[in-house]
Amino acid sequence: MLKVENEIGKLKRVLVHPPGKELLNLTPSTLEELLFDDIPYLKKAQEEHEIFRGILEDHSVETFCLEELMAETLEQNPGLKDLFLDQYLKESSITAPHYRELVLEYFNAFKDPKELVLKTMEGISSKELEICKTSCLVDVVNRDTQMIINPMPNLYFTRDPFSVIGKGVSINKMHSATRSRETIYGDYIIKHHEDFKDTKLYYGRDDLFSIEGGDIFNFSEKIIGIGISQRTTPEAIQDIGMRLFYDFDTKVEKIIAFNIPSLRAFMHLDTVFTQIDKNAFLYHPGIMSSLRVFVLTKSSVSSRELKIWEETGKLSDILSCHLELGNVKLFPCAGGDYITSQREQWNDGSNTLAIAPKTLVVYDRNEATNEMLKEEGYTLLEMPSSELSRGRGGPRCMSMPLERENV
Helix, strand or coil: CCEECCCCCCEEEEEECCCCHHHHHCCHHHCCCCCCCCCCCHHHHHHHHHHHHHHHHHCCCEEEEHHHHHHHHHHHCCCHHHHHHHHHHHCCCCCCHHHHHHHHHHHHCCCCHHHHHHHHHHCEECCCCCHHHCCCHHHHHHCCCCEEECCCHHHHCCCCCEEEEECEEEECCCCCHHHCCHHHHHHHHHHHCCCCCCCCEEECCCCCCCCCHHHEEECCCCEEEEEECCCCCHHHHHHHHHHHHHHCCCCCCEEEEEECCCCCCCCCHHHCEEEEECCEEEECHHHCCCCEEEEEEECCCCCCCEEEEEECCCHHHHHHHHHCCCCCEEEEHHHHCHHHHHHHHHCCCCCCEEEECCEEEEECCCHHHHHHHHHCCCEEEEECCCCHHHHCCCCCCCCEEEEECCC
16 A cells, blocks of 8 residues: 655555644743744644645545544554554653643543553543542642643654655654654554554664654655755754665665755755655755755665765756766756745645656645746645644645555
């Protein structure tokens, strides 16, 4: 069921997560910790995401929801719920030991698996546990004001926690502790769901170095791209390269690593660079002056080493050479205008989701970029994003392809 060997072939199946009540547990004082810049209006965000799903389904893309797959996993495996809750609680933000028993009792009261899963995503406040009846000082101080378990507001960006590479997956090691629990769901689905449990695992959530899905690109069955970014380390790229080249029966022969500035605005490679056709890419001009490109392959000397070198020259020439694409076209966000490109990149103008060659899902607010692409003959499926974009992610961020046709 899993097969992703390119970035632009007809998208057949994709994983999404509609934003839920976890957004209601964002507060101004927790925005920085939870990696948000503002608080989205939930009702509007849900309407926008529903339009997103509608666009996909109208173009014959089957959508799977993260919470539904996780609920199915629990239903298919009696006894797995206890293991899941035990792990979830160990990794939660519980600070007082006696809260653990209260939370576990609270969770076990949920009889519907999907409702349970959604609640683990939303987080739990002290008010919900009715701790005001206890005699602990911490309860009296925090009554009605404290989140016992933090929400996971970034979950609607399903691209990041795990990534399909060929016919296998990377369960990603998240850069920030606040997002680490997001990978629990993908880990359980891949290991225990009837449709996925035989999938090869190329990287695990307990590995040492951080890597996130917004930095991983499937250029072809033989070549993947990975961004060295704020959230993906060179060490992680080297580790996953060793496994893809030597430890597993994969077709991957080469990794192209793109070193971009380590900034909040450029948190992942796909915030500044996406593939929009077989030989065309959209990029943010702000990365070009400092961009460095490295290539990793098997060593020609040793069977357990990597050959690594840095490429110089124009990005278009580098991509043309390694991807064997002939003439590569690079389109700057907003046509390259300095001010407009910065604004539209911040609003995910460079973050497009190709559902077929030259057919892209984009945010409608990035008018200059969209007009440029239309003039170049691209079919744009525009969606509203006044609230979704507050989380700093676009259509590619909100989608984890499970299957694409080859091109």
